[in-house]
Amino acid sequence: MIRPFATGEPPPPLALSYETVLCTELPAFDPVPTLRSVLLRPPHLKRFEYFLRKTGWLTMPIYGCGLILRVVVCSAPAPLGRLLAPLAAILHIPPCIVFGAGIRVEFVKLILSAFDFWFPFAANTMFMIVFSIVLRDVRVMLVVAVWVAFGCSFLQETYFRDSRNIAMSAFVEASLLVLLMGSISLNIMDDVYHTDLIVAGGHSLSTKDVLVNVIGTMVTLMIRTMYRRLRLMKRQKKMKGTAVQSLGYRCFIALNPIGPGVSANNSVVPHPLGPMLFFSSKSMLDRKKTKRSTTDVMDSRHLSSLVLPPLQIHLVKDSRRYDPRDTLWRRVGSLQPLTGWQAWTLHICAVTGFVLTVPSIFIPPSRGADAMGTLCLATTAIFVAVSICCCQRLIAAHLCLADIFSWRWAPTCGVAASYLWAQWTLTIDSLTPAMRCRLHVKSWTPTCCIVLFIVIQLLMLLDMMILDFSNIRDRVFWDLEFLGRRAQLRVVTFLWSRVVTIFIWYGRLFYILVTRVHENTLIILRGNVEFDYQKWRLQANIARETRRRAKCAISPLNSTIPE
Structure with a gap:
């Protein structure tokens, strides 16, 4: 469990880079x-x-x-x-x-x-x-x-x-x-x-x-x-x-620092590849309980009780190294620590935009509402823009939700700000631990953004179904005619059906955030795993042949034992 108010860490060294490692145990199966x-x-x-x-x-x-x-x-x-x-x-x-x-x-x-x-x-x-x-x-x-x-x-x-x-x-x-x-x-x-x-x-x-x-x-x-x-x-x-990659089962991975300056505080110990267990027979378990010496000669009965090991799943090796200095805009996304006033300004913008997001969407039209929406969008954009400059990828924006407000300025700004917060959460994996330390972003910050986005969707549904406070306007955004037949897709019905998907996916992200064991664990990206079934079959055939020979060797001995 991540503690929200953990003590701060010193800034990482400049030569630090990261690799992906396991943070959960991979299973083996029969x-x-x-x-x-x-x-x-x-x-x-x-x-x-x-x-x-x-x-x-x-x-x-x-x-x-x-x-x-x-x-x-x-x-x-x-x-x-x-x-x-x-x-x-x-x-x-x-x-x-x-x-x-x-x-x-x-x-x-x-x-x-x-x-x-x-x-x-x-x-x-x-x-x-x-x-x-x-x-x-x-x-x-x-x-x-x-x-x-x-x-x-x-x-x-x-x-x-x-x-x-x-x-x-x-x-x-x-x-x-x-x-x-x-x-x-x-x-x-x-x-x-x-x-x-x-x-x-x-x-x-x-x-x-x-x-x-x-x-x-x-x-x-x-x-x-x-x-x-x-x-x-x-x-x-x-x-x-002959290894086969599994796309239906993936594992949690984390960014582990490598290079000079790595300490026990900022490293993630790579988890073992999984339990290399054997499916032991009852006779073998009884022998383990008696704690027989491993130097004893293995007789034919011991050989006949051996069974095949499980097929072990492994993490697909990734030879890439992630340099935190390789950012979208290196002039902003550098590893130089922020000064005191820069850090305060950045987080004041974040808090201001976060607090004003919900009021700017549902406030009645007025000059003050327009000013509030502008301030909300501007402060959110500043914080998200600085974070994006420290990332290595971008996600395209959408404004489908803004259409139902007739593109009024204040609600549109609030919708855009909520979208920016949501996309910032979805791209949080691209902020390396070094950049999160530089921006003073805590491990619990994405959790607040997810809660904010879910609250906005709930208030939107409540407004559409009961309150009708914002005078939400519905319209057709896709009108299709084919072979004399007509189909229409409307904004409000599309939004309703998508909210269920949003709740499921963001609920999953919320659960991952509050239950992850290390703050370097990635919430969106997963590690691919693989298993070598062909090699396992070869080992299985060898084991079967060994058991068959052991049984054949013990049969003549049993025939010579006097009754």
Whole structure:
């Protein structure tokens, strides 16, 4: 836990640089147990594997036919869609069974503990529930099948498939979701009963708005999966060895100083790569309890009790070194300490902008309001600009929220200031510990910015739904006409649907900030991990051969023992 008011550290030396290290323990897992080996007894397992060997080539053609029927059901008239939906759902079942049978149970446990799985799963579940409500007929069977298929696509990594298959699957799913989003937006699907979920303050949020935005989120996630897999394919072509990088499970990393002047106070001790444990049999555990000497000769019974070690996950090595002097604007982002008046001025600007952000958004129009908004935006911009000069990356700005205030000066300044605070939090990883020390930025400062941004979103929802204090104006920001049909996306409904996503992501960042064990732990960036399954299989075959020879060696000895 980070203590908010910890004692200050002396400024770091000029020659200091940073490297990424582990700050959490990486697990090891047993890749042998699969879902079919856990659920089926040995005789049934052999029959199932024989059946897969004979009919496995039919899996992809069946799945392709199911995808084609999925498109037909969404675009055809309702009577034909109801007729084809059960068949399309049935065609989704065999591929899901084949894939689910090969899921490696221990690796699934690791992925299920990651946020990168649960966020898409929540979006997928919301899509299934809302879409089933608006259909109200037999086409719901296909919706459930799509829900299962989309969930399986995020567990493909447990099947140890190559990145090409995962990228292709993500592209196909994203393309079909785009077609479905267009079909819903343009009202192409027949007999779809959309209703208003929320009606307040002259604005409404319908099931159509929720579906379009949830599907948009799912498309974005699938495109991200495809992009990351394509990048991984290019990286693996340049690498030597058989290690496979895991993108579904990542680890926390921290910036560890290296070079002259490193002390125990400012360093992060690299965490070990994980527990190299063995799955020991009961006989081996009994021998450990008796504390037998390691110099004893290992007999054949000891050899036969040895089992395979778990497959260890490792951090992908990063040879880059991060120089804190390599900033966006080196004249401002240098390692020279700030003078007293510079530090006071910078933090007075930060406090002034932070305090005036919420009042400037909701204050009634007046000359004083305009002055307050200008002061809020100016002071926030000064603090954020100095911080950005010390960073190594920039994020483009958006002003979608300002449109609902009719671009009035004071609320627009407040919205821009809140955006600057949010983006400052999202780019806090690019401020090296040396720069944070120079700017006197404490470890708890990003937490305050996250709380501020969440409070603004809550007040915005309260204003739109109940108070109507700011005279919020709704308008169409995208009007699409296609094949004689029309679709509109409105600002207020888009904002409502995005607030849920904002709460989830910023709540996650808030949890990371208050629970991290070291102030150098990065909150946005994660470390990629990998495991060498091919090397593990080679070691496993050697271990099996050793056990087989040990059993063969002990059999003649047992036959010569007199009764």
